[in-house]
Amino acid sequence: MSTAQGARARARIEVTAAIKDEARRQLAAEGAAKLSLRAVARELGMVSSALYRYFPSRDDLLTALIIDAYDSLGEEAESAHAEVAAAGPRERWITVCVAARRWALAHPHEYALIYGSPVPGYTAPQETVPAASRVGVLLIGVVRDAYGGKGVARTPLPAEMKTEAQRMSAELAPDLPPEVIVALVASWAQLYGLIGFELFGQFNRVVEDREPFFRHAVGRLAHDVGLVYPEQAATAGGPPSP
Amino acid sequence: MSTAQGARARARIEVTAAIKDEARRQLAAEGAAKLSLRAVARELGMVSSALYRYFPSRDDLLTALIIDAYDSLGEEAESAHAEVAAAGPRERWITVCVAARRWALAHPHEYALIYGSPVPGYTAPQETVPAASRVGVLLIGVVRDAYGGKGVARTPLPAEMKTEAQRMSAELAPDLPPEVIVALVASWAQLYGLIGFELFGQFNRVVEDREPFFRHAVGRLAHDVGLVYPEQAATAGGPPSP
DNA sequence: GTCTATAACGAGATAGAC
């Protein structure tokens, strides 16, 4: 009886994976807006109503794809980071950013799903938040370690940002000073600005040799969040140099 | 006969505008991927074949909407800039960025059309380039003026970026040093990272008081491209402060 | 209980004959 349940569970996992794989294929071909349960079922040789045993609605399938995409990106970033865990914070920061770009270039349609235009009529549920946070958490960790090791340069905040900065700090990383959290969140958004512009064609005929450009840009972001070169930690605030 | 032709031309302009208005409405409701000439025609009480007198294909209608969106954004940024044309480069930079954000918040679906995920099966023709360049040209102008006025802090480039930086400089602004152009292009992409994250919901539950956050972040971008406060122009490279 | 299949709904798109 336990073997029967095991087989059943295994089959269920396999079918679920097949549905998501086919859905991802359609995502690439037609975009998230045109993702259709019926087309997925047809391609798999199933009948559309059978899909409802696996995903209660089209939106639930979309949510699963979104969480998978965030997790796939998060894993890529985390394993890249693990390989340089012993390095300095600036190198770790750049490694995480480069891994995020690499993942995005390898999975452009899934990138568009999570960081591109919202899908009309769909709003992501709270379940997506943990997976969506993984890269951000990683970057916070890098800065936290640097801050413990005094490698962080603090830059002052304008008066009208003080309360919001304190709220953000309390919410995201109470052990880090507000001005660092503000720079971190801005850099986080700016990182995806760089990736999105490359992926969505805005850099066509503008930036040709993209990898060094990207590395240099995220190196400047590292500087913005206070990750300076070791020898500059004392005289923090100076421009980065190779 | 010239009056008849005038009336004809006027009617054509009006119908063209009505088609684009209706198409924009559908853009907001269903997204660019599902934009359908038939649906636009139905809503206007026309027959679908009549639309082809105004737009030879769905892609041409999309192109027109994209150019309109870029132009609308460009106009907003340019007129905002004109009002502070006499101010310092840092204030002019921030004004342009704030205007871009204001336009994006007022026209989220058109923003998604031009800076969001690519529309499956559509590739933008070269005609869109001039309109798409307007904000970038504006930002280059601000930095150019500052550079002439010595308000620009130069930061060194890594060796592997030198040739690409020189190519970009020659292409975009031969009168500006390569390291400034690189910082400018990166900041340009990062600006839309900030706007996109706010617009597409990535800042939900992360950044609440967004305007001061945005102003502060683009102030840091200004600093990245070398637009420091007048009194700091000599000791360039220091952190920005209000 | 778990799954798949049939059939149907209401809504919308589409192709072609007229």
Add this chain to the structure above:
DNA sequence: GTCTATCTCGTTATAGAC
């Protein structure tokens, strides 16, 4: 330019196999 017959879609109800 109009009409109609035939597609698509998400979703549900129901029945039967395992």
